Amino acid sequence: MYKSALIFILAASLVACGGSSEKIVEVDPPEIISPDIPVQPAVDHSGLVPLMADVIEKNEYLSGGETTVFVSNKNAFGRKPAAIAEDFQLDGHFTSGDHLFRTPDNNIGPILSTGSCQGCHLNDGRGVVPADPTIPMSSMLVKLADSTGKADPIYGDQIQPFSVDGFIDGNTLAAGLSKHDGSVSGTELYGEAFPFIVFEPITGQYPDGTAYELRNPVYKIKDLSYGAFVDDIHFSARIAPQAFGVGLLGAIPQENLLKLVDENDSDNDGISGRASMVINALDKTGTESKVIGRFTYKAQNPNVLQQVAEAYGGDMGVSTTISSSEPCTDKQLACLLAAEQEAKVGTDVDLSDLSLAFVEFYNRVLAVPARRGFDRDNETWTDEVTAGRTLFFEANCTGCHTARHVTAEAKGSVLGEITLGGLVM
DSSP states (O other): OOOHHHHHHHHHHHHHTTTTTOOOOOOOOOOOOOOOOOOOOOOOSSOOOOOOOBBBTTTTTTTGGGEEEEOSSSSGGGGGOHHHHHHHHHHHHHHHHHHHHSSSSSTTSSSSSSSSSSHSSGGGGGOOOSSTTOOOOOOOEEEEETTTSOOOOBBTTBBBOOOOGHHHHHGGGGGBOOOOOTOOOOOOOOOSEEEEEEEEEEEEOOOOOOOOEEEEEEEEOOOTTTOOOOTTEEEEEEEOOOOOTHHHHHTTTTHHHHTTOBTOOOOOOOOOOOEEEEEEEEOOOOOOOOOEEOOOTTTTTHHHHHHHHHHHHHHHHHOOOSSSSSSSSSSSSHHHHHHHHHBTTTTTBBOOOOHHHHHHHHHHOOOOEEEETEEEETEOOHHHHHHHHHHHHHTGGGGSOOOOOOOOOOOTTTOSSSSOOOOOO
């Protein structure tokens, strides 16, 4: 109605400017009555006013909210939140989980990538790339798949560089390394293969003429103990990330994460993203309904417990009630024979539900270190952090890396019926 009235007024004015002798009667446009609709600010996926490039929120330095700790030494990633430290029972659960996290289980192997959680997550932090091609990978690993995504029929979906012999007291890791065709006969157990990295230099110049050199990693594998790979095999490397914060990620409401889905780039920002919907192995309803994946490099696990159990099974060769199979394939006779000789918890698995629950609890509640660059006494940020934050927003890094999430109330161990009590030492 308002648009039509506006067009009408413009038309009348044009006639008047055209020199017509007709008398023009000016009529006020009808009054437009609009409903009283309050203007609502735009909100993000969490229902909050979006963060801005030029305004830093007061509490942005609290990377983990109330679980944040203010430690910056080499042990900063392995601290407990204040709420855990102040509760005698929860503090005991944390200590038990910490001990299990750092200690190799008695039934690791027969083949494995590392002997303990700490073996990959160094001081609860990231793994490291071997300094040269002669050093075996112990805190990173190599996944295997052909062009259709299928695992290798002999080696499975992951290379296990060691046999358990490399973790026996008095032995070095070298004792468990692979040997070319060493396990083909089925009588001797070796690690599966020796993956390593060769770096190829990439040189070039920036627009201002400044030269640069980058390193392109080329992944190679030698000393295959069980024979050759199938044709068309592909390698994909993984380096262990820091362990803290996973409990917070697990507590983000699924509906909030799904609001970030933009599979067809409907907002035309050049970025597309879809949710990884996976089956929850802990769902006891039998429906096999899918939930959003949150953990691993491709978001294949929906909760911390499932992630911990699969790390025990896939990386350490430790079976649980959630991930009960050994890391051997049916073509690795030497591995299968060694697995049969392992002592089990009861007669079924290597690690008890109670121990698994302690490790899950420890991982889930690890405290998040505060964001660096903030002076708490003066409540000021360093110029470098402020400038970097502005560039981060202006370059639309936030199009992929969500700047802020809000969690729901974090629930207890998803094992449910397991009662955590006492210290497992």
